[in-house]
Amino acid sequence: MITDSNRHVLFLILFSLGAIWFVVIWLIWLIGTWTARNRYRLRPRSPLASSNSSVAPGVSILRPLKGLDTNLYENLESTFTQEYPNFEILLCVAREDDQALPVLKELVAKYPRVAAKILIGEENVGVNPKVNNLMSGYRAAANDILWVVDSNVMVHPGSLARAVDALQTPTKSGRRVALVHHVPFAFSTESKVGSRIDEAFLNTNHAKMYLAINRVAIESCVVGKSNLYRRSDLERVNGSLKPIRSTAPSAKQEGLCGLPAFGRFLAEDNMIASAFWHELGLRHDLSCDVARNVVGNMSFYDYVQRRVRWIRVRKNMVLPATLVEPLTESIVLVSIGCSSMKYLFGLPRWICILVHFSVLLAIDLDVYASLAGHPLPQAIRWEFLAGWVAREVLALPIFLLAILGNTVEWRGKRYQVLNHGEVRQISRQRSFFELFSLRKEYEVLDTEVSP
Known part of the structure; x- marks a missing residue:
């Protein structure tokens, strides 16, 4: 029987691990931001x-x-x-x-x-x-x-x-x-x-x-x-x-x-x-x-x-790293981090979420400026920010879609991804919904592949 004391210890361990993960990913992001500033602002x-x-x-x-x-x-x-x-x-x-x-x-x-x-x-x-x-x-x-x-x-x-x-x-x-x-x-x-x-x-x-x-x-x-x-x-x-x-x-x-x-x-x-x-x-x-x-x-x-x-190619090359990828995305990460901070330190979730996304946007715009050599242009500001929000929201749904299949399209051809990133060409079903299909009936084509 799980007592309140045991439940508290279990939650303490889980939320402590969540807080550590939250900090680790933020450190990785900051390393990337610092590298962009250090390497690309002067050529x-x-x-x-x-x-x-x-x-x-x-x-x-x-x-x-x-x-x-x-x-x-x-x-x-x-x-x-x-x-x-x-x-x-x-x-x-x-x-x-x-x-x-x-x-x-x-x-x-x-x-x-x-x-x-x-x-x-x-x-x-x-x-x-x-x-x-x-x-x-x-x-x-x-x-x-x-x-x-x-x-x-x-x-x-x-x-x-x-x-x-x-x-x-x-x-x-x-x-x-x-x-x-x-x-x-x-x-x-x-x-x-x-x-x-x-x-x-x-x-x-x-x-x-x-x-x-x-x-x-x-x-x-x-x-x-x-x-x-x-x-x-x-x-x-x-x-x-x-x-x-x-x-x-x-x-x-x-x-x-x-x-x-x-x-x-x-x-x-x-x-x-x-x-x-x-x-x-x-x-x-x-x-x-x-x-x-x-x-x-x-x-x-x-x-x-x-x-x-x-994602499907990476899944068949480096499966462990691919499976961890969703935990590095901002929305999943903020859910883990804010819940951990709430349990461990009583920090209100809305404050954590606000700070998380405000600082994230700031460092992302800083990375952009480092690589581009100039700040984000005014002419595309709102379109870019809309694209940024859409990217963050879509990251997990796209990952879930990708992780369930092994067929991909590239340059009008359809391939099955094999172990270690190898592929073989398969028959192409001319359907808009073929990307979402998980069926495994396919025919191996022996014809020459052109780019």
Whole structure:
């Protein structure tokens, strides 16, 4: 029989744990906010930007392309105007009738002094269309250092030089840096519901958590909008995440290695980073630049579908971390924290809730200002704040929707997510409600996957 005394001890333990969790997550948020201020408010010019080509390591910039992405011309032009003396640009498209080709040809003609090539055709090495598309550039790259930049990303002219600096600088622990990545910073060119919610998510909650995790650096955490790494490192790993036993500098995993080995993963960027971390024992670093992620015409359904897709991928890669994720969201967290503070200290819930969301909004706007280089513009203030509120309210419902299924859509294709983030293409049911379907009747397709 549970006595009042036993019940009190049980509640004391539970609410104490709740209070500790509340404080821990707030500390993580503050670490992310401090990192944003410390790293992104000042972007010094790299000495490599004014060096000559004999000093600066050669870099091959790979751009995977399909169709006319929002802001495509400006996005691509930002790589042509890099302040770096030794680079080439490889523009990869899968088909000769791709709508992006006229834009590519215009840029190549506009910058004749830039070593740029248009590569048409793909190599089917797996189900990931981005990897298939990148293979021509990967094979043709003249340099060991590769910079893979998505087509919807715009970068600062000094980004490449600063990223190479970071790649060549060991971590404080003395480990070599294998990969340099850039935190995504979204900006919407259209006032669409999904676009504004996604913009608010990437520039606040996602950014501060991403920065905090990478600051603590206890595990690999990389988004593949803009990644710089060495092909010689990639040729040694295969995504098994098993440490290479040999200590020889050239030791590699058995079997297929390099970019083709990652065609079986949907989140190839995260898996490549994890392979460097676990198989080679190397580390990552963030430069002081952002990957300006241009968000175009994204509907509310598109936003939900995108969040569901990546939660389902993460669920099959890092299940424990994914299951804990809802407890880090503001509404769930404030419920835990305020109930704990009420029981332990008698603090009224309304005061806790008011302080929690007021300070949270303040630090999120501070993170935005750090990454953007300026405060939130007046012109989008109310739309952005509405997107921020919607993101916080929708976080738990979207998670619950995502956690119950294993099928995702990407670039018009439908996939089943398998263990460790691998995927296989399945038949696509042409129904609006297919995202919510939990049925497992599917047909494996053996046809070639195109981006």
